[in-house]
């Protein structure tokens with residue numbers, strides 16, 4: 486407990502409660518939801534665990550400075566007042582990402598520039614040398630969040646957004662973001678207790694995320710790297726212990742998980758992604774036009790799918806949704822059906838229940 490510090494997990498709008506619940510299940514302390522973020526307390530090991538496990542976080546930040554500033558000079562002075570050698574060695578590269586809201590700062594690039602100047606000036610004064618900036622592949626990523634005059638400077642422990650799980654090497658048209666897919670599955674209370682189908686599976690993201698939830702596979706177990714591996718306090722043996730204990734909690738499942746799509750190229754890509762996720766013993770991918778299928782057997786089935794958006798459909802979206810509705814009504818009894826769409830009109834017209 487005494488080694489716990491504040492951490493911030495960022496997410497998409499609307500997913501704050503789902504993320505807070507994931508954090509509670511992982512054992513985070515003092516969880517508070519905000520706008521597109523959840524703050525919590527944990528120790529160094531918890532940073533590793535959160536990055537490996539959280540399905541609905543896009544980033545985990547570790548705040549290192551909080552102060553008030555209402556102009557660039559105050560911002561520069563505060564940032565320069567911090568001992569940056571603790572964080573950025575002169576052999577390391579770094580980058581800065583800024584998000585600014587409110588009346589005092591309105592130019593995120595300028596804020597990044599000012600902060601970079603303050604960090605470089607401070608390290609040069611302390612050591613006589615300076616670290617380099619690398620915008621593409623930095624060793625250390627610094628994140629600045631300014632809300633009016635409240636400034637929070639954090640270390641980004643994740644690096645690339647956590648939707649880069651590591652399994653998706655092939656994508657078809659309009660693939661769904663992995664974090665969005667996982668969040669919608671958790672929202673729908675998918676728990677791996679029935680058979681599962683995505684009948685418009687594209688590159689297979691939804692079936693892969695559904696199988697990972699059902700088998701309790703950590704969301705980012707196949708990811709190649711996290712930013713915290715470049716931190717001064719990186720503890721590889723602690724990471725390995727945590728990773729090993731999570732792998733030991735993966736379950737085997739007996740349910741059928743199926744992805745199908747009418748496009749041959751989507752089927753090829755989905756199959757490759759399923760292999761990348763090491764789920765080929767648990768997910769079957771096949772070619773089918775959903776409108777000409779019927780459910781196999783009487784067992785309960787769970788469908789979650791995202792159809793093409795309006796402009797990607799050759800015909801009328803209302804007609805397409807209505808055909809999906811007819812197929813479900815006539816040939817898919819005992820089925821729990823969830824559809825992801827940006828087209829509320831088409832959903833309402835076809836009497837699907839909707840939520841935002």
Ligand SMILES: C[S@@+](CC[C@H](N)C(=O)[O-])C[C@H]1O[C@@H](n2cnc3c(N)ncnc32)[C@H](O)[C@@H]1O
Nearest residue numbers: 660661685686687688690746747748774775793
């Ligand atoms: C928006 S994409 C799905 C993206 C997918 N969730 C992913 O992550 O890649 C919609 C998919 O629906 C498929 N599709 C469209 N009409 C279909 C139909 N009648 N039967 C089966 N698949 C269909 C398209 O081939 C496309 O792959």
